[in-house]
Amino acid sequence: xxxxxxxxxxxxxxxxxxxxxxxxxxxxxxxxxxxxxxxxxxxxxxxxxxxxxxxxxxxxxxxxxxxxxxxxxxxxxxxxxxxxxxxxxxxxxxxxxxxxxxxxxxxxxxxxxxxxxxxxxxxxxxxxxxxxxxxxxxxxxxxxxxxxxxxxxxxxxxxxxxxxxxxxxxxxxxxxxxxxxxxxxxxxxxxxxxxxxxxxxxxxxxxxxxxxxxxxxxxxxxxxxxxxxxxxxxxxxxxxxxxxxxxxxxxxxxxxxxxxxxxxxxxxxxxxxxxxxxxxxxxxxxxxxxxxxxxxxxxxxxxxxxxxxxxxxxxxxxxxxxxxxxxxxxxxxxxxxxxxxxxxxxxxxxxxxxxxxxxxxxxxxxxxxxxxxxxxxxxxxxxxxxxxxxxxxxxxxxxxxxxxxxxxxxxxxxxxxxxxxxxxxxxxxxxxxxxxxxxxxxxxxxxxxxxxxxxxxxxxxxxxxxxxxxxxxxxxxxxxxxxxxxxxxxxxxxxxxxxxxxxxxxxxxxxxxxxxxxxxxxxxxxxxxxxxxxxxxxxxxxxxxxxxxxxxxxxxxxxxxxxxxxxxxxxxxxxxxxxxxxxxxxxxxxxxxxxxxxxxxxxxxxxxxxxxxxxxxxxxxxxxxxxxxxxxxxxxxxxxxxxxxxxxxxxxxxxxxxxxxxxxxxxxxxxxxxxxxxxxxxxxxxxxxxxxxxxxxxxxxxxxxxxxxxxxxxxxxxxxxxxxxxxxxxxxxxxxxxxxxxxxxxxxxxxxxxxxxxxxxxxxxxxxxxxxx
Amino acid sequence: xxxxxxxxxxxxxxxxxxxxxxxxxxxxxxxxxxxxxxxxxxxxxxxxxxxxxxxxxxxxxxxxxxxxxxxxxxxxxxxxxxxxxxxxxxxxxxxxxxxxxxxxxxxxxxxxxxxxxxxxxxxxxxxxxxxxxxxxxxxxxxxxxxxxxxxxxxxxxxxxxxxxxxxxxxxxxxxxxxxxxxxxxxxxxxxxxxxxxxxxxxxxxxxxxxxxxxxxxxxxxxxxx
Numbered sequence: 001x002x003x004x005x006x007x008x009x010x011x012x013x014x015x016x017x018x019x020x021x022x023x024x025x026x027x028x029x030x031x032x033x034x035x036x037x038x039x040x041x042x043x044x045x046x047x048x049x050x051x052x053x054x055x056x057x058x059x060x061x062x063x064x065x066x067x068x069x070x071x072x073x074x075x076x077x078x079x080x081x082x083x084x085x086x087x088x089x090x091x092x093x094x095x096x097x098x099x100x101x102x103x104x105x106x107x108x109x110x111x112x113x114x115x116x117x118x119x120x121x122x123x124x125x126x127x128x129x130x131x132x133x134x135x136x137x138x139x140x141x142x143x144x145x146x147x148x149x150x151x152x153x154x155x156x157x158x159x160x161x162x163x164x165x166x167x168x169x170x171x172x173x174x175x176x177x178x179x180x181x182x183x184x185x186x187x188x189x190x191x192x193x194x195x196x197x198x199x200x201x202x203x204x205x206x207x208x209x210x211x212x213x214x215x216x217x218x219x220x221x222x223x224x225x226x227x228x229x230x231x232x233x234x235x236x237x238x239x240x241x242x243x244x245x246x247x248x249x250x251x252x253x254x255x256x257x258x259x260x261x262x263x264x265x266x267x268x269x270x271x272x273x274x275x276x277x278x279x280x281x282x283x284x285x286x287x288x289x290x291x292x293x294x295x296x297x298x299x300x301x302x303x304x305x306x307x308x309x310x311x312x313x314x315x316x317x318x319x320x321x322x323x324x325x326x327x328x329x330x331x332x333x334x335x336x337x338x339x340x341x342x343x344x345x346x347x348x349x350x351x352x353x354x355x356x357x358x359x360x361x362x363x364x365x366x367x368x369x370x371x372x373x374x375x376x377x378x379x380x381x382x383x384x385x386x387x388x389x390x391x392x393x394x395x396x397x398x399x400x401x402x403x404x405x406x407x408x409x410x411x412x413x414x415x416x417x418x419x420x421x422x423x424x425x426x427x428x429x430x431x432x433x434x435x436x437x438x439x440x441x442x443x444x445x446x447x448x449x450x451x452x453x454x455x456x457x458x459x460x461x462x463x464x465x466x467x468x469x470x471x472x473x474x475x476x477x478x479x480x481x482x483x484x485x486x487x488x489x490x491x492x493x494x495x496x497x498x499x500x501x502x503x504x505x506x507x508x509x510x511x512x513x514x515x516x517x518x519x520x521x522x523x524x525x526x527x528x529x530x531x532x533x534x535x536x537x538x539x540x541x542x543x544x545x546x547x548x549x550x551x552x553x554x555x556x557x558x559x560x561x562x563x564x565x566x567x568x569x570x571x572x573x574x575x576x577x578x579x580x581x582x583x584x585x586x587x588x589x590x591x592x593x594x595x596x597x598x599x600x601x602x603x604x605x606x607x608x609x610x611x612x613x614x615x616x617x618x619x620x621x622x623x624x625x626x627x628x629x630x631x632x633x634x635x636x637x638x639x640x641x642x643x644x645x646x647x648x649x650x651x652x653x654x655x656x657x658x659x660x661x662x663x664x665x666x667x668x669x670x671x672x673x674x675x676x677x678x679x680x681x682x683x684x685x686x687x688x689x690x691x692x693x694x695x696x697x698x699x700x701x702x703x704x705x706x707x708x709x710x711x712x713x714x715x716x717x718x719x720x721x722x723x724x725x726x727x728x729x730x731x732x733x734x735x736x737x738x739x740x741x742x743x744x745x746x747x748x749x750x751x752x753x754x755x756x757x758x759x760x761x762x763x764x765x766x767x768x769x770x771x772x773x
Numbered sequence: 774x775x776x777x778x779x780x781x782x783x784x785x786x787x788x789x790x791x792x793x794x795x796x797x798x799x800x801x802x803x804x805x806x807x808x809x810x811x812x813x814x815x816x817x818x819x820x821x822x823x824x825x826x827x828x829x830x831x832x833x834x835x836x837x838x839x840x841x842x843x844x845x846x847x848x849x850x851x852x853x854x855x856x857x858x859x860x861x862x863x864x865x866x867x868x869x870x871x872x873x874x875x876x877x878x879x880x881x882x883x884x885x886x887x888x889x890x891x892x893x894x895x896x897x898x899x900x901x902x903x904x905x906x907x908x909x910x911x912x913x914x915x916x917x918x919x920x921x922x923x924x925x926x927x928x929x930x931x932x933x934x935x936x937x938x939x940x941x942x943x944x945x946x947x948x949x950x951x952x953x954x955x956x957x958x959x960x961x962x963x964x965x966x967x968x969x970x971x972x973x974x975x976x977x978x979x980x981x982x983x984x985x986x987x988x989x990x991x992x993x994x995x996x997x998x
Contacts, residue, residue, distance in 0.1 A: 354854035
């Protein structure tokens, strides 16, 4: 029956406010499911499906976001859907019951009517038999004219009692082929169309009455209507069976039923809509204060500590508000307390600074005056004057560093960022360190200064950091070269200071930044640093939002890298220079591939770490320290994922390291050879870096290439992940013996392919080199 | 070289030590220990240069600096124990030409003093134009449409340095060397503050400078004449 459609009508209209969202969300879920399932199932090869999913998803994204973010919407939609379900269920039950009630009465009345009719028909047949006995039956058994007439009369007489309340239909028994006893019907009912075939069959096979619902079809233009049909097989005067049907129209009942349905639908619609509205209102009551709390919490965290929630009443929301306000109050007082402390600390530092510095100035000047006049003193006093002046210098720098550190601790350090060209700073620093470098016999080389390296930074601080790094490198470089490398890519600039000195032991890369930490307590303090330099440098880097990281390997030297964001407030995501220099990895490759090299240099290098070790060991080491740098591609600019394309390749000769090495005066001729040979690849590598940069960025390509490239050297691809670690993660790089091959490829990943390739090239060259020796 | 130096410092030991050093270098120091008396002493001694401690009893150094600057363009070198940005900038903005952070070496101090006194020696007759300004180097005057603009010696030097080579962009470091006489680039804040002060005097609209133009990321240059 049409009950379904009627009952669902309210739902459809009532659900309208919420429905579209719900449906769409569901759709998006399917989309996700589809996507996830299909893609996981390995269908990613089918771009059509992916396109389709994307096409379906795109317009849904804002809706999904709204759905995820808006609890009110969720509650309202859920309420609407659930109340819709309840109303539908209720509607079905109610309508079913009403229909049963209405029909039961009608069916009973119809049945008694029909039973009576069947009895009458039977009786009339018997009467007709007694009247026309012997004359009405033809010899051939076909119904005589009188039987036909009799049946027409019967139909008329039976239906006449109904007054339109029912109609009567006779049909021949089905096994009878078309004789004169064709279908007859009263009230212009189409007899064959109105009686369902199933019922006819049923009546054929049994002698009892049967009933069914049907649509009564009329021969005239009158509309068909629902009805109940009751039929029975009856004998005519000739004792031939025929089917007699009573058809009772149910028009009245249907009207009543549709009235009920309409009422229910309207009521259901209202219920659903009103429930939705109620849900909206109720949720609003809860959500509004929650949203207010969220907003105020945000403002609190943004520093507006005096923000409070409005509290009305004593309900749970009010308690939330009170608790919130109490929390804010406590926070505020704690923060104020801390601020006071910090302010006091700052004042204290400033006062101490002043109080200490004034007398120190006097002492300083007095000492200088005495120092100037030391020639007139006896030797003991003169030497004392010298010591006094020297130690005052040290005292001064220590004091300055201490004050600087405490300024950082007090949070009183302020950044004065300005667009500066780091090349200028580097040149200044390097020229400042030249005297010390000359004393140490070290050459300081600057690499990557062909292009401006501009960043918003505090020149004073950056210079201080770099001076510290360069001086440290020279001091610990054991007279070997120091390379200062600049690079810019993406949103970051970096300066790396590489030395080939004693390097760092595992775990030291983090500790170098500790206050008063010294690499080797037994080592002579040649320049008398304060032990605070790197701590201050680290703080300076942090102040810029930058990183200061160290890498080193025992005997292989170390590299300190300063990475700064190009604009002051931009967060760093990577560094243009890998933390671990390429030449180191190369070195380790040689170490690991020791046996093939056959000369055992790897071991020698690994063991000859004592600072004092020199002579042959050093000489043997030098070429290694260097050739690698020559061979390995310095593919740094692409260290930022996806940023490769922005990198400019550097023109000009960059094969600095090898050249420098050659001047280095290393005693071994073989070493010299190797260096010279290395020069080509080095510059090649640097150029290559630029090229790589252009098409790097597809991180996916990295790992395989990395693994595949240095086939001969199992460790070729290691430690990529280390390069990119935030400043706190200094621990990452350094002397860690076993780098993680699986570390996030991050920066270098993009380069993998190229690197692998050149690494392979490097390996080939390497073989050549050892043969050469 | 003859030069009267007024030392305004409350620390008697330091003042005495300063006196020893300054006398040793041929200056004529005079002393005042109190901020309140500093101005009177200044008027009385008419020094060629003032050494001014920032932390003083009575009026503090900043205030004294402002008062002296209000009536004279005499070079003022601040002595400060605080190298913090704020203190230094406030000191410079109140009119000091240079500053030196304690503890300093005597030679450093003397070099700074000499650098500030040196300029009054060789005025060659020279006329310069920068923007719509006319600078008479010998006469130590700057005029716009015949109206003269009062500049301190340091500001004048800064303007002249820029005006002499209008085609050149001066980095802050170069200016520090040429105008302040620093051998090694020290604190570029000196330049920034003094450029601001100069602009406030010579520019029609200091917000949109036309005389001293900033070249972003590099430094300053003279505006087109």
